[in-house]
Amino acid sequence: MAVCARLCGVGQSRRCRRRQRNNQQDQGSDSDMDEEEEEQIVGQRLGDAGGSSSSGGPERGAATAGPSDAGGEYGSSGGHVNRGGFLDRRSTGPPHPQSLAELPPELLVEIFSLLPGTVLPNVALVCKKFRQILNTETIWRRRCMEEFGMKEDLRKMEAGGVSSQDLYVKRVNPRVKSGRFMKLLPDYEHMDYRDVYTHLLHPYRHILGLWQPDIGPYGGLLNVVVDGLFIIGWMYLPPHDPRVEDPMRRRPLFRIHMWESKKATVECMYGHKGPHKGDIQTVKKDEFSTKCNQTDHHRMPGGRQEEFRTWLEEEWGRTLEEIFHEHMQELILMKFIYTSQYDNCLTYRRIYLPPAMPSDLLQPGLFKGTYGSHGLEIVMLSFHGTSARATKLTGDPNVPAGQLTLDVDLSRPVVLPELEQQRNIDELSRLVLGVHEEVQREVEQQANGTPATVRRPAEGACGGAGGAEEVVAGDAACSDSCHSGNSSSNNPPEALPFVLPFGVMARNEVYPRTCRKCFYGTGLIAGHGFTSPERTPGLFVLFDEDRFGFIWLDLKSFSLYSRLTDHLPHAHAPNMERFEAMLRNMQSWTS
Template identity: 25%
Template sequence: MNILDLPPELITVCFSYLKGTDLARVAQSCTLFNEISSIEKLWQDRCRKEYGLPTDTKLNVSFKKWYEKVLHENGSIVGLWRINTTCYGGLIHIWYTEEGDILAEEFYSQKDVHEKLLQKELFCVALDEEKNVQKQWLANCLVPQPCEIHVYKDTRVKDKFSVEQKERKKSAREKEQEKLMFLEDCELRGTHRELCMYKWQSYKQNQFKQSFERIDPSRFEPVAKVPIQPGLFKGMYGGHGTEIVHLYYTSDGSSGQAQKISGDPNVPSGEISIRFDIDKHMVLNKDQQEFKLLSVIEADDEETNIPYKPEKMDRQPFVIPSDIMIDNRNAVCPKYCIARFHGKGTVSPMGYRNPTLINIHFIVFSENQFGVLWMDLHSFSMFSRVEENFPALR
């Protein structure tokens, strides 16, 4: 039996299993296949299944045209990303507008880690009135600028892409306006003024090309029998201001770590900032939390080392020692925690030269809050879960 002898309805069902690129190929084989492969529902399903385009998107062209012009070349960049151009990094969410345009936005924390993230548009991909693809860079410029998106086809770097603007001359007024916009943005994050200028110099050297690395979505999956679930958290890093980290666990759930999504010249984006072991759990009373006593408690101390069993653990008192500095002055520190672990934190001089692991206490207050007591630095940092809903993670 020849496939051409089948009813068109059955051929349509067969075609629904083809990828968009294969659907376009079979359309060239004969008139019947061309007609069936042009059915809009087939292309709507391809846009949804291959690139996650919501079914209620209000396109001003057909789904077939949108697939061919926009998604086939650029749809793979939809998702959650980390800027890896410089040490500062950044959290980037790329998703669709109601009209189907691809919009990239940076999300960053304010001085108060309990507040919602701020966001700004980075670049977009859309069709103009003549149905031609337009790619525009939007961030830190007074007028949107044309840009090119380079998606790496090599499977070894499939989770990376870059965006490049054409270098151009700017007027003195434009340069000054862009600088003011950039510095205002830095100060919203709680960055000290002199470090804002340092960041500005780094930005100027890399402003025409930005590279991105995908944040592994599998590291957001729930994990059993851990004190706090994986996710994105925001916390203060001294004069560098607030930064975002990604907390996740090893495959066996025996240890956790927090990778910097946004970073600084001391510990850059992409590096591991915090590590802790589930089997190095401790229970302390108030009297044991004076710094002189805390600093001598070892991970194998029999008195304080209590195996972590989430179903049997009671909350324990939490006290910040009097000689410990709190990184975020606005932080409201709880009086109790639900778990406390020995761990290691990464510190380094500027330029990430000779990074060192120092002792820390990783302290869980709730499902949405943890703290880090940096023993050698005599400082304490509060971290709050990022509550924003990112459709790319669904």
């Protein structure tokens, strides 16, 4: 025990470090190891002392240590008593930690802040020290910021995107005749980031992202985001027809917030009477539903007529007299009657943004486009090998949401003729229909099992006919300048003049007068109720990174599409396989 006291410096006590390190070994092995370690330490000290002079001082005798060395080291200041009872100038700092629990608290806070919030409750079960450190606000604040995008201070937070009418209400105070405004927000001074993470953000993390509401053929686009201390479901509405390049409009459908400590509250935002009680239910994976518990808040004093006029102004930006003048009353009234049935309960299915690849013609994503008398609709542009596809997120009674509205073959470029010839619809039809007939022949040959014949690019493509080399069907039918991956290079293709042919109708007369490339494609048309669907040939026109168009030859109409530039977090597909499976499910929902 004397050896043990000399090694650890505390003597015979219950906290002897020597005993703690060897509590699972018997007493005989302890004594043997003590002697061996003491001889090893003493030998090392004597070797070190041979090359250095002693500092002077009272000599201290030891059974195995050199007197002069021991006295010199023991008498120096600023040293550390090592396990042999000597002062070691080289080890003046604290001993190296042997486990995670021996680290300083500030280092543990930094380490725990890097862990996902889902594993922190398990860390708290390790020991009392970890549990106490996990009460630090810094850890949970960092988790809220990195996982959910909260960038504001909890004590100074303002709920962005919510009007003051929703946040404040005038309450009459009997003692103050003039009244006062009281916030419709909880007392955040008594909350902490751990409560917000544990009872608000983490339980509802599965509903963050993009969703498509099940509203029959009309569909929609819902974006659930963390907005301040709220989780808000924003319904995206296209701009008023035909202003396709205007920003998207948003309307809140529901919100979730911490009204009381350790309790989240769901409120329905539909209607014109302010927030009221609601509920959210998770049906299954990638699907949830909302329910309103106070549907009387959706009704207006003037009855259905007032509700229709208000909806018409918000949805279409028109009055009742204007839609009768434009002969749109049938389509608009049908949509109002159909969508108003879903004001108390809605089911949403998750959708993903398409993953981007270096070979894509342009950045995939969401676009808003013109669809004649149906107004503006939202489509999702994605790339699949040598084809570009646009899928409807919002639809109409003819072609519902979820259907493939455009299918563009990027291996079949078409170069437009001179500007004067572009005005002739017959010349454009001859170019596009020539490619269409060639595609039909190749499909028939593949169906019959005969080998595909070689083909040439469309007349005028890649510098004109006759000068182009023959290309085997299925390969890229153009030179490097027409390859779909060239948009990612630093030198974009030269802009070419573009004009719509005479006789082609366009809802928006303000369209780009230059384009980069043109490709053959097909568009989906159908009768009312999605009857007799048919893919008809057309021309895909790429204007720039944020705009493209499509000329429907059979309909003699032009659709202009503009990119949706809103920031959409938690919306990107994890991989291409998951995205393609989502597209197949979308088509099955509305088929």
